[in-house]
Each structure stands twice: as C-alpha cells, then as structure tokens.
Amino acid sequence: IGKFAPDGTPRDIPPHNPWFAVIGLFIIYTGFWGFYAACNVPIIEFNGLWTATTIYGTPTTLSTITFNFLMSLAGGLLAGYMLSKGNSFWTFSGGLGGIIAASAGNDLYHPLQAFLIGIVGVWVAYNLHYWVERKFKIDDAVGAVAVHGYAGSFGVIIAGFMLWGYPAVADGSVTITPWGQIGGAIIMFVVLGFIPTYIVARILKALNVLRIPHEVELAGLDYFEEETMASDGQAIVDAEMAEAN
Incomplete structure (x- = not known):
C-alpha cells in the first residue's frame, strides 16, 4: 500500500472522482478570472472616461487581462493534454498551470506570448513533478506544488526576461529585470514556501501526525x-x- 513500492518506485494513484476533480478545476478557473479582474483599480474621471490600472498603478485594460488569461489557459490545456496523453487530471491542471505561469506579466504580454508561456510553464511543472517524485520520494498528491510552485516560479522568472525594462510602477522609477524576478522567485518559493513547510512537516512527523x-x-x-x-x-x-x- 501507499504511494511508493518497497523498492521506492512511485505508484500512480488516480483521483477518487475524476469528474469532481475536473468540475473543481473549472470552478478555480472562474475564481482566478474573478480576482484577475478585481486586481484592476478603476479610475473614473469627471468627464466620464473610465480606465483601469494594476495594483502597482500601471495602465491596463480588462480586455487585455481577459484575453491573456484565456490564451494562457488554452496553452496550458494543450500542454497538459499532450504531455499526459489525455489524462483528464493533468489536462485541466495544465490549464490552471498555464494561467499561473503567465500571471506575472498578464497585463503586459502579447496574447501569443501568454499562450507560449502557458505551454512551457506546464511542461516545466509536469516534468519537475515527476522528477521530484522519483528523485526525492515526495508525494505531491494533487499536483499543487507543481501547478502553483513550479509553474508559478517559472512564470515569475520568465517575466523578468520577457518584460525586461518595462516599468514596474506608475512613475517608472523601478523597472522589471531578470535579477529582481529571480530574487522574488527565490524569496517566495524557498524562503516563504519550502523552508516553513519543511519545518512544520518535521514537527508533525515528530508528533507522529504527519501520516x-x-x-x-x-x-x-x-x-x-x-x-x-x-x-x-x-x-x-x-x-x-x-x-x-
């Protein structure tokens, strides 16, 4: 029993109910689009003109983020389907991974860039998931670390190269750079993610409640x-x- 055989070979344990898994992921898509739109700050001028900015004060439009959202979703779905050979869980998790991979530059990417970044982000997440599983015997049961962690970190880093030199704030005093994005990815994934989780997991294991x-x-x-x-x-x-x- 368990995820790993006595020789350490990982076993494939499919979702208990694939239909519910797919429905749940579609609900997540809907929620993601909701907070994408909610991250825009509306500015209504006295003459009736309406525009929007990101949370950093840089200009954007609802149509931009919506189209890039759909293009990254499409890229992720395609990559998940191809990589998993039609597995429903990875196909629709791939859609979410594509969205997350393009999130860092969603307001600035060309739609084709969002589509391609969604594809590559899911490729990274899918392959890292199974590499970590085989190498370190870590069971990421629902692919959450892969989709949010690996695809998300890739998305943060790739934005530094794709958007190098773009203003990061409204007055242009800070620009996007690869070094800043790499530093941000390390802080988010390692310092705020891996290290606290590892410490808590070791404590739970010592208390014999981890498994x-x-x-x-x-x-x-x-x-x-x-x-x-x-x-x-x-x-x-x-x-x-x-x-x-």
Missing part, C-alpha cells in the same frame, strides 16, 4: 472517516435517548 495510521491505510480513508462519523452520530443518539428516559 495516517497503517491500519487506516489498509481499511481505506473514506471507510474510516464514514465509520467515525457514524460512531459519533450513534453516540449522540444514545445520549439523547438516555436523557429522554
């Missing part, structure tokens, strides 16, 4: 949770009956 018990693995987590809920419910019923009598 479910062996007997629960044998019985199945769903069965165990349902039995526990049934037992709790029966205890409540018994208590109410005793009180009534």
Whole structure:
C-alpha cells in the first residue's frame, strides 16, 4: 500500500472522482478570472472616461487581462493534454498551470506570448513533478506544488526576461529585470514556501501526525472517516435517548 513500492518506485494513484476533480478545476478557473479582474483599480474621471490600472498603478485594460488569461489557459490545456496523453487530471491542471505561469506579466504580454508561456510553464511543472517524485520520494498528491510552485516560479522568472525594462510602477522609477524576478522567485518559493513547510512537516512527523495510521491505510480513508462519523452520530443518539428516559 501507499504511494511508493518497497523498492521506492512511485505508484500512480488516480483521483477518487475524476469528474469532481475536473468540475473543481473549472470552478478555480472562474475564481482566478474573478480576482484577475478585481486586481484592476478603476479610475473614473469627471468627464466620464473610465480606465483601469494594476495594483502597482500601471495602465491596463480588462480586455487585455481577459484575453491573456484565456490564451494562457488554452496553452496550458494543450500542454497538459499532450504531455499526459489525455489524462483528464493533468489536462485541466495544465490549464490552471498555464494561467499561473503567465500571471506575472498578464497585463503586459502579447496574447501569443501568454499562450507560449502557458505551454512551457506546464511542461516545466509536469516534468519537475515527476522528477521530484522519483528523485526525492515526495508525494505531491494533487499536483499543487507543481501547478502553483513550479509553474508559478517559472512564470515569475520568465517575466523578468520577457518584460525586461518595462516599468514596474506608475512613475517608472523601478523597472522589471531578470535579477529582481529571480530574487522574488527565490524569496517566495524557498524562503516563504519550502523552508516553513519543511519545518512544520518535521514537527508533525515528530508528533507522529504527519501520516495516517497503517491500519487506516489498509481499511481505506473514506471507510474510516464514514465509520467515525457514524460512531459519533450513534453516540449522540444514545445520549439523547438516555436523557429522554
């Protein structure tokens, strides 16, 4: 049982319900577009003109971010489908990975750039996911680290090269550079992501709560949770009956 065989070979454990996984990812797409649009700050002038800026004060438009959002989604879906040979989980996770990979420059990319960055970002995430799994025996069960971490870090770094010299703030006093983006990726992924997570995981492992018990693995987590809920419910019923009598 478990993700890894006795010789360390990783086993493929498919989603419990692929349909729910796909529906959930579509809901995430919708939420992502919502906060993409919400990151724009509307500016309404007295003469009735309406425009928008990013959270950094640089100009953008809703049509720009929407089109780039859809193009990066399309690139990610295509890459996920091709790399996984049609696996539904990776196809639609690829869509999310494509969006995330192009997020850092969503307001500045040409649509074709967003599409290609979505493709390459998912290629990076997919291959790093399985390399880390084989090399370090780390089980990224739902691909969250791959989609958000690997694709996201790639997206932050590639923006430094694709958008080198573009203003990072409204007055142009700071520009986008590869070094700044690489530094940001290291801070976000390593300093704020990996190190705290590793420390917490080691603490949970020392307390013996990082992994479910062996007997629960044998019985199945769903069965165990349902039995526990049934037992709790029966205890409540018994208590109410005793009180009534």
